[in-house]
Amino acid sequence: MTGTERDPDGAVIAKRADSGAPDTGEIRDLARAAGYRVAGEVTQTRKEDPALCLGEGKVDELARLVRRTEAAAVVFDNRLGPYQTYNLGTRLPDGVEVLDRFRLILDIFGQRARTRKAQLQVELAELRYELPRVEAKVSLARRDERPGFMGLGEYDESRERDIKSRISRIREELSQIERDEEDRRERRRESGFDLVALAGYTNAGKSTLLRQLAADLDVDENEGLHPDLDTTAESRDRLFTTLGTTTRRADMDRRDVLVTDTVGFISDLPHWLVESFKSTLDAVYRADLVLLVVDVSEPIEDIREKVVTSHDTLYERNEAPIVTVLNKVDRVPEEDVEEKAAALSALAPYPVAVSGTEGTGVEDLLDRIDRELPPYEHERLVLPMSDETMSLVSWIHDNANVNDVDYGEQVVVDFEARPVVVEKSRARANDLPAVAES
Numbered sequence: 168m169t170g171t172e173r174d175p176d177g178a179v180i181a182k183r184a185d186s187g188a189p190d191t192g193e194i195r196d197l198a199r200a201a202g203y204r205v206a207g208e209v210t211q212t213r214k215e216d217p218a219l220c221l222g223e224g225k226v227d228e229l230a231r232l233v234r235r236t237e238a239a240a241v242v243f244d245n246r247l248g249p250y251q252t253y254n255l256g257t258r259l260p261d262g263v264e265v266l267d268r269f270r271l272i273l274d275i276f277g278q279r280a281r282t283r284k285a286q287l288q289v290e291l292a293e294l295r296y297e298l299p300r301v302e303a304k305v306s307l308a309r310r311d312e313r314p315g316f317m318g319l320g321e322y323d324e325s326r327e328r329d330i331k332s333r334i335s336r337i338r339e340e341l342s343q344i345e346r347d348e349e350d351r352r353e354r355r356r357e358s359g360f361d362l363v364a365l366a367g368y369t370n371a372g373k374s375t376l377l378r379q380l381a382a383d384l385d386v387d388e389n390e391g392l393h394p395d396l397d398t399t400a401e402s403r404d405r406l407f408t409t410l411g412t413t414t415r416r417a418d419m420d421r422r423d424v425l426v427t428d429t430v431g432f433i434s435d436l437p438h439w440l441v442e443s444f445k446s447t448l449d450a451v452y453r454a455d456l457v458l459l460v461v462d463v464s465e466p467i468e469d470i471r472e473k474v475v476t477s478h479d480t481l482y483e484r485n486e487a488p489i490v491t492v493l494n495k496v497d498r499v500p501e502e503d504v505e506e507k508a509a510a511l512s513a514l515a516p517y518p519v520a521v522s523g524t525e526g527t528g529v530e531d532l533l534d535r536i537d538r539e540l541p542p543y544e545h546e547r548l549v550l551p552m553s554d555e556t557m558s559l560v561s562w563i564h565d566n567a568n569v570n571d572v573d574y575g576e577q578v579v580v581d582f583e584a585r586p587v588v589v590e591k592s593r594a595r596a597n598d599l600p601a602v603a604e605s
């Protein structure tokens with residue numbers, strides 16, 4: 168049978184576990200997120216076979232299942248080395264693609280990448296995935312010395328060089344993007360915004376929650392101020408719906424807060440893959456506060472694992488305090504939410520319970536955000552009456568909560584704002600001609 172006669176959407180799942188029954192729930196969801204129809208599965212509990220991952224007999228079973236279902240792909244939940252991928256390919260019908268968990272995640276990311284940054288990140292991750300495989304092919308080709316294979320080997324050696332130089336060019340372009348984004352975050356802070364980021368396992372409900380937190384009416388006004396603010400944050404019951412970042416202004420009376428939604432976390436990601444998405448995750452790492460969103464409707468063991476994965480992903484770089492948000496409370500009886508919160512108390516103290524779809528608990532969450540962010544400072548400036556002063560007063564109105572402005576011989580402005588805004592207004596006041604300060 169040739170590749171063209173196979174069902175192009177069909178995939179057979181394969182998974183090996185060292186001990187216990189292999190759980191294929193997540194890899195099935197991932198396969199579906201990539202657009203496959205799951206045609207069947209083969210699992211095995213045993214030590215890793217260095218050549219084939221699974222045992223010989225299991226691989227024969229896998230090949231029979233692939234033949235019967237006419238699936239075009241085999242998706243392993245395990246990490247496959249280059250040699251294992253190659254060997255498995257020789258045991259399966261011609262034209263069947265062998266993917267491991269990371270290759271599959273890369274395919275999903277590739278399908279979702281819309282922005283220049285996302286496309287570069289996907290390409291970087293793909294090249295970093297491909298590099299050791301090309302190196303393996305080169306050495307296999309040398310060893311095999313099959314006619315025709317040597318030519319391929321030479322081709323692959325130049326491919327190896329191309330990959331390396333492309334990787335360094337992409338890295339340069341991405342670090343420029345990172346610098347631009349860092350500048351933008353600083354500008355936003357200087358103009359009085361606190362930056363809050365939504366983080367959490369994929370499908371926890373981050374994008375849904377963003378819509379609840381955001382001030383819909385403000386979006387248009389926002390767009391003029393910050394042309395990069397998006398108005399949409401798609402939600403779907405599918406893994407990795409969100410790949411880039413979406414930032415919106417939160418609906419808060421006392422503060423100006425920007426909330427950023429971003430790519431979800433997943434377990435067992437190799438370091439290089441997380442690294443490739445660093446500039447997207449910077450929105451989380453460099454926030455003033457992180458909301459770690461958890462799907463509380465899942466079994467407690469799954470929740471615990473996902474919280475641990477999220478903490479691991481945040482751990483090295485995150486600089487901000489973390490508030491855990493137990494989402495989807497509408498799907499769970501109240502007692503269960505309390506029980507799960509108690510079971511998680513060591514990992515996630517004082518969580519806030521919400522429903523992103525129904526809006527329950529969202530007010531509590533906004534209050535909590537207000538309390539966790541650095542407190543506003545109070546300031547009272549006495550300024551001379553002049554045109555420059557008028558423009559400073561209007562800047563203070565834009566960036567602070569003004570309690571009172573008194574226009575007499577002098578102008579007295581009483582306000583509260585983020586410390587950086589207070590500092591900046593003092594500096595600007597000092598630059599005014601003949602300023603008096605109380």
Ligand SMILES: Nc1nc2c(ncn2[C@@H]2O[C@H](COP(=O)(O)OP(=O)(O)OP(=O)(O)O)[C@@H](O)[C@H]2O)c(=O)[nH]1
Nearest residue numbers: 370371372373374375402403404407408409431523
């Ligand atoms: N019942 C219920 N479903 C919810 C709630 N919040 C989100 N969902 C559903 O959960 C699914 C995932 O929601 P998203 O908001 O896309 O999740 P996400 O964390 O942004 O996911 P990724 O972008 O894939 O990382 C969607 O089908 C939502 O409708 C909730 O509070 N209750």
Ligand SMILES: [Mg+2]
Nearest residue numbers: 373374408409
């Ligand atoms: Mg999302």
